[in-house]
Amino acid sequence: AQSVTQLGSHVSVSEGALVLLRCNYSSSVPPYLFWYVQYPNQGLQLLLKYTSAATLVKGINGFEAEFKKSETSFHLTKPSAHMSDAAEYFCAVSDLTGGTSYGKLTFGQGTILTVHP
C-alpha cells in the first residue's frame, strides 16, 4: 500500500521568505505525486503534479516541487511567500489499483501554512 507523510503539520513563514513544505512517500511502483491546496472552506485545487517526466515540476502561483527518488521525497517550495499563500497544503500519491489506470489518491495529513506580514 502506498502512503504519504508530510513533516510538520504547521509551517509559519514571513512574507517574502522561502516556503518549504515537506512530503515523503512510500510506493512499490513509480509514483504519480501531487500537491493540492485547500483555502478555508473551499475545495482542493491542484498546485502541481509529477508524472515521471521532469523531476523538477513547476506549478501555479510560483510553486514548484522536486521529485527525488533516492530520498522518496517530493517537497514543495516557493521562493517568496505571499500573504495569499496562507492555506492548507496536501501531498498525495496516486495508486494504480488493480493494475488499471483508475487510481485513487492517498493523501498526507496536510500542512497548514501561515504567512506573517
Added chain:
Amino acid sequence: DTAVSQTPKYLVTQMGNDKSIKCEQNLGHDTMYWYKQDSKKFLKIMFSYNNKELIINETVPNRFSPKSPDKAHLNLHINSLELGDSAVYFCASSQLGQHEQFFGPGTRLTVL
C-alpha cells in the same frame, strides 16, 4: 463554468435520518470519486466509479450507498446517519488513464 459541483454545500441533520449529496461534473471525465475529510482534515477515499461501475469501495459502512445514473453524476446516499458521519465530503473526477483528479467544493455534513 463549474467543473465539479456538489449540492448541498451545507447539510445539518439529526441522527438516524437519511440524506443524499449530489455531484455532477461537466469535464467529460469517466471516473468519479467520493472522499471524506474528517475533523482533523484527513482525506480518505470512499468510493470510485468508472462509467457507472463501482471500482473502489474502501471498507465504507453499507449505510453509504453511491449511485451513478450516468458518468457525469455520482450521488452519495447515507442511511441512518451517525454522529461520526459528520465531515466534509468531496466529490472528484478524472479521465481514464490520467491520475490528476479535479475536486468539487465539498459538502459539510453535520449530524446532531
